[in-house]
Every structure is written in C-alpha cells, then in structure tokens.
Amino acid sequence: MRADRILLAHGSGGTMMRELIEDVFMGRFTDPALLKMDDAASLDVSGGRIAVSTDTYVVQPVFFPGGDIGRLAVCGTVNDLATSGATPLYLTVGFVLEEGLAVEDLRRIVETMAASAEEAGVRIVTGDTKVVDRGHGDGIYINTAGVGVLRDGVDLSGRYCRPGDKVLLSGTLGDHGIAVISVREGLAFSTDITSDAAPLNRLTAAVLEAAPDVRCFRDPTRGGLSSTLNELATASGVSITVDETAVPVRDQVRGACEMLGYDVFQVANEGKMVAVVPPEQADAALKAMRRAPYGEDAEIVGEVAEGPAGKVYVATGFGAKRIMDMLVGEQLPRIC
Numbered sequence: 001m002r003a004d005r006i007l008l009a010h011g012s013g014g015t016m017m018r019e020l021i022e023d024v025f026m027g028r029f030t031d032p033a034l035l036k037m038d039d040a041a042s043l044d045v046s047g048g049r050i051a052v053s054t055d056t057y058v059v060q061p062v063f064f065p066g067g068d069i070g071r072l073a074v075c076g077t078v079n080d081l082a083t084s085g086a087t088p089l090y091l092t093v094g095f096v097l098e099e100g101l102a103v104e105d106l107r108r109i110v111e112t113m114a115a116s117a118e119e120a121g122v123r124i125v126t127g128d129t130k131v132v133d134r135g136h137g138d139g140i141y142i143n144t145a146g147v148g149v150l151r152d153g154v155d156l157s158g159r160y161c162r163p164g165d166k167v168l169l170s171g172t173l174g175d176h177g178i179a180v181i182s183v184r185e186g187l188a189f190s191t192d193i194t195s196d197a198a199p200l201n202r203l204t205a206a207v208l209e210a211a212p213d214v215r216c217f218r219d220p221t222r223g224g225l226s227s228t229l230n231e232l233a234t235a236s237g238v239s240i241t242v243d244e245t246a247v248p249v250r251d252q253v254r255g256a257c258e259m260l261g262y263d264v265f266q267v268a269n270e271g272k273m274v275a276v277v278p279p280e281q282a283d284a285a286l287k288a289m290r291r292a293p294y295g296e297d298a299e300i301v302g303e304v305a306e307g308p309a310g311k312v313y314v315a316t317g318f319g320a321k322r323i324m325d326m327l328v329g330e331q332l333p334r335i336c
Contacts, residue, residue, distance in 0.1 A: 014223045014266075014327030018231075037235065038157055039218065040084040042150055049152075051086035053077055054145040062109065062139055065179045066194030069142055070109035072270055074116040074124075075199045076221070077146040079273070082201040083217040085156045085208055086148030091117060093127040093144050098137030109140065120199035122146070154208065160215040161236035166282035167302035170203060170273040170295045171196065173225060174253040177267035181260070193252055196271035196294075203273060203292040210288035211281035218274045223327040226265040226312065228274055229302070230326040234310040241313045242302040242324060265314070266327045276304065 009016045026035065033041040040053035055076050062069040074091065081088040093113065097106065117124050175196040182193060204217050220228040225247075233240050242265075249264055257264045271294055277285045282300055289298040312324040 009328075014227055016328070017222070018326075036157055036159065037231075038084065038216075039080040040086065040146075040148070042084050042086075042155070049150040051081050051084040051148045051150055052146070053080040053084075054143065055080060056141065056143045058138065058141050059180065060138055061180070061183050062105070064183045064195055065192060066175075067197040067270075068109055068112050069140060070112035071116045071197050072195075073142040073144045074113050074120065074122075075197045075270060076219075077144040078120045078122060078199045078201050079219045079270075081146045081148040082199075082204040082273070083156070083219060084148070084150065085154040085204065085214070085217070086150045087205070088120060088122045088146055088148040088201050090123050090125045090147045091144055092146075093124055093142065095127070095129045096137055096141040096143075097129065097131045098139050099131060099134040101139050106140065109142075116199065120201055153212075156214060156216045158216050158218065158232045158235040161232055161238050161240075161276050161304050162215065162278075163238060163304055163306040164279050165215060165276050165304040166279050166285075166300050167229070167240060167242070167304065168207075168275040168277060168282065168285055168289060169225070169247065169299055169301045170200065170275075170289055171271070171297040172248045172250050172253065173220075173269060173272065174249060174257060174262075174264045174267040176270040177224070177262075178253050178256045180268075182256070187256075193250070193256065196269055198271035198294045200271065200273045200294060203289060203295045204275075206288040206292040206295075207275055207277075207285050211275075211277045211285035213278050213281055214285065215276040215278070220269050220272055220274055222268055224264075224266040224268055225274070226263070226324045227326050229312045229324065230310070232274075232276065233312050236304075237307075237309040239305045239307050239309065239311040239313065240302055241305060241315055241321070244314050245317045246299050246301045248297045248299055265324055 010020045040051040057073045078088045179193050179195040218228045229240050289295040314324045
C-alpha cells in the first residue's frame with residue numbers, strides 16, 4: 001500500500017480499498033469462500049447450502065431524505081445476501097452507541113429497522129449493544145450479519161461473466177449518495193432527492209426465475225456502478241462497455257452531480273442491483289426486473305466483451321468511447 005496509515009479513502013469502495021483488502025486481509029484470511037470476493041459467501045452445510053454476509057454502517061447524517069442508518073443496515077445486508085441468489089432469512093444486529101445519543105433517535109432507528117426487516121421478510125434474531133465515550137462514536141454505528149438459504153443449482157459469482165453477456169441495471173443511479181450529501185452540506189434542490197435504500201431480494205428472485213442462468217448480481221454501493229463493473233471485469237478477465245444513453249439517471253441527480261463535480265457512475269446507491277445475464281435471457285430478465293418491486297426503471301445498459309481484460313468503457317451519446325475508471329480516493333465520505 002502507498003499509505004502507512006488508514007485514510008478515509010480506504011473505505012470508499014475504490015482502488016485504495018481494494019489495495020487494502022488485497023495487501024492486508026487476503027494475505028492472512030485465505031478461506032476459499034472469502035477469496036472469491038463476492039458480497040456473500042456461499043457455503044455447503046449439512047442438508048443444504050447457505051449464504052452468509054456482514055456489513056457495518058457509519059453513515060453521517062444518520063437521518064436523511066428517504067431513510068436512515070437503520071433502513072440502510074437492514075436493506076444493505078439483505079441485498080448482499082440476494083446477490084448470491086439466496087433467500088435471506090435471518091439478521092443479527094450490533095449497535096455501537098455514543099454517550100449522549102437521544103433515546104428517541106435510537107427508538108426511531110430501531111422502528112425503521114423492524115419495518116424494513118418485515119418488508120424484506122427476514123427475522124432479526126440476535127444482537128448486541130455497546131456504548132462508547134462521548135466524542136468517539138458519531139452517535140451510532142450499526143453492524144449487521146445475515147444468513148440465507150440457496151436453492152440447488154444456484155451458483156453465482158463475479159467470476160462468471162462471459163463475452164456477449166448483457167448488463168442490466170434495476171433503476172436510476174446516484175439517488176442515495178446525492179440525498180445524503182444534500183443534507184450533510186445543507187444543499188437545497190428545486191425538487192426532492194431521496195435515498196433509494198430498499199430490500200431487493202424479491203427482485204433478484206424474480207430475475208432468477210425468469211433467467212435461470214444469471215451469471216451474477218451486484219449492488220453498486222460504495223464506488224457506484226464504476227467500481228462494481230470494474231470489479232466484475234477484473235474477476236472474469238473480460239471487458240464491459242456501458243451505453244451512456246441507456247443508463248437511467250434522474251434529471252435532478254444529474255444536475256446535482258454536474259454542480260458538485262461528481263461522476264454519477266461513481267456515486268453510491270443502496271437500492272439498485274446490477275445483473276449480468278446471457279444474451280438469450282436478457283429480455284426475460286429485464287421484464288421480470290421491471291415487474292418486481294423497485295425495478296420499474298430497469299434497463300439493459302451494457303455488454304460484456306472478450307477484452308482487454310479488466311477494462312470498462314462508456315460509449316457516449318456522441319459516438320465516442322472513454323474508460324470508466326474505478327473510484328480513486330474518497331468522493332462522498334460516510335454514505336453507508
């Protein structure tokens with residue numbers, strides 16, 4: 001690693017985060033399930049197969065348009081399980097509370113978590129609470145872990161993308177990241193921009209039913225669509241080209257990104273899903289995605305090609321092509 005101390009950029013989902021994972025964690029944590037680098041680990045157990053995932057949420061502010069840290073924690077872990085093709089069943093929750101946090105704020109967050117878990121059809125079955133000194137916790141941090149079950153024959157991974165495959169996106173980009181930054185920076189827009197945080201397990205199940213040979217799902221959270229596609233291209237040894245004109249983006253989000261100097265492809269999302277599917281199943285997958293909850297704005301946005309390996313391109317509306325780089329550094333601190 002270039003840095004000898006942890007920086008905010010090491011949590012961005014971009015190149016510095018990948019270097020940290022590869023240089024520090026993967027050198028010592030060598031279980032084959034972990035080394036696949038998917039969002040959830042698929043494991044064989046007595047009587048079947050399960051998926052397991054964990055995540056920690058440190059968003060600031062903890063309340064934002066369209067959600068809060070509680071909804072983010074439940075939906076994020078449900079979606080990580082869903083990327084493996086699993087049916088999420090159980091969640092654990094761990095709270096790190098800062099001295100001075102208002103009990104009413106905590107109650108509001110817990111209520112949101114309960115409602116989000118009910119919407120997703122999962123059970124919160126165990127938890128833990130710790131309190132840290134004032135000034136050492138940003139109010140509240142939440143860790144969640146999830147367990148789901150996998151049907152026989154379901155084996156998804158970012159390593160399985162093949163030339164000719166189509167890339168689907170379940171909806172508009174950038175809503176969550178811009179909603180959070182608008183509150184944090186006190187920005188006012190002419191129309192409301194709200195977080196897209198949502199559980200997508202029913203959407204992925206519908207796509208799997210319609211397109212049983214799905215290669216992989218990924219939720220484009222930290223680092224946005226660009227980091228997600230770069231990870232897939234690298235893992236599979238392929239290239240991916242995105243049609244810029246096909247990517248759905250709300251006008252107000254696009255305008256906010258232009259005003260703030262952000263690349264919308266690098267802005268975080270918490271209620272969107274990327275699917276890579278064989279070309280002959282792409283139309284069926286798209287129809288299923290559009291019929292599912294939170295998928296009405298879905299589009300086919302790109303295609304996989306043979307090479308050069310690990311490269312992602314954007315075909316612009318002007319007939320040009322440019323590289324879609326993975327996020328470098330920190331663009332939007334603490335958005336999940």
